[in-house]
Amino acid sequence: MDTKHYLSLLDELDDLEQTEQIWNKKKRRNKYPARHPQKPDAQTRALIRTQDDTGQNFKFTYQAARFEESWLLESLGAFYEHRWISDVLRRVKGGKEASVYLCVAGAEVSARLLAAKVYRPRQLRNLKNDALYRVGRRDLDQDGNRIVDDGMLKALHHRTGYGEQLRHQSWIAHEFQALKTLQAAGADVPEPYAAEHNAILMDYVGDRSASAPTLNTITMEPAEARLLFDRVIDNVDLMLQQHYVHGDLSAYNILYWQGNIRLIDFPQIVSPADNPAAWEIFRRDVARVCQYFGSQGVPSDPRTLAADLWRSHGYKIADHVPRNGPPLT
Ligand SMILES: Nc1ncnc2c1ncn2[C@@H]1O[C@H](COP(=O)(O)OP(=O)(O)O)[C@@H](O)[C@H]1O
Ligand SMILES: [Mg+2]
Secondary structure: OOHHHHHHHHHHHHHHHHHHHHHHHHHHHOOOOOOOOOOOOHHHHHHHHHHOHHHHHOOOOOOOOHHHHHHHHHHHHHHHHOOOEEEEEEEEEEOOOEEEEEEEEOOOOOOOEEEEEEEOOHHHOOOOOHHHHHOOOOOEOOOOOEOOOHHHHHHHHHOOHHHHHHHHHHHHHHHHHHHHHHHHOOOOOOOEEEEEOOEEEEEOOEOOOOEOOEHHHOOOOHHHHHHHHHHHHHHHHHHHHOOOEOOOOOHHHEEEEOOEEEEOOOOOOEOOOOOOOHHHHHHHHHHHHHHHHHHOOOOOOHHHHHHHHHHHOOOOOOOOOOOOOOOOO
16 A cells, blocks of 8 residues: 555544544534434445335436436435425536436425425535635534534534535535525525535426526527616625625526526625625626626626625725635636
């Protein structure tokens, strides 16, 4: 065995040991501990599946590849169990960080169709500038509560395997929380129904045969573009009012369906008051929206528009990105 391999094995053992210690500590403290954070290995998973009725019963229409199928069973099994969904019909899109599936709603939901956003396994994710977005943001547990447990905080700080798992869940919890808050505030976002450790269930935009396209693929008349531009900016304004900056807003994250829009993809939302780079991130969001609508015949002055919105909510413009933050493109 070469040294590099040996060291990486030691690292893994270290992680496992820490996870176990944290877990045991948690067990002592908490009478009803959360689910074990460490995922079982493939062999154990296969065994669980053969013994678990839910997994056995959950047969879906979508013909998934083998790896994808077990990933779906693992990610969506609880939604099925709780009768939020009854079938998975097809994959809508495989995105950068997640794949979205069209599902038939279960008996517990009044909608007919739902979208399940299933995150890629955390090891395969590639969140650029992760640290930039996390500044001033609380790490949330699976139930959307702020993490206060010492062991969990340590694991996050030291970036152990368990810590990375918590961080992954925190992104999902933030996305779900943002969707819930914004939906309640009247924003144009899909209604969220439930979140699990690796997936979010929300309103599906589209119909059985076609999913809503993203705005970047749409060409429209300037009159319609003007209306929709105002609508997007109203949403941006509403988000600021709810203390959110989207963080990845552009025509790629706005769905267009029958003349209406829905803003999506919120895991990297930042807090305007608590993140020193928030103004720069906000300015970029507004600039990207203006760029698309500019191409549809609606000229605007992105910098002035962003500054006016920003100041109207009482925020100050910090014309710098924190020194250790990567430049925003
Ligand atoms: N609620 C939804 N209804 C229909 N399609 C959706 C929905 N949410 C996402 N999608 C589709 O899935 C794609 C990826 O979702 P998104 O949340 O943007 O994740 P990613 O981080 O992978 O970009 C979107 O571009 C869109 O085509
Ligand atoms: Mg997206």
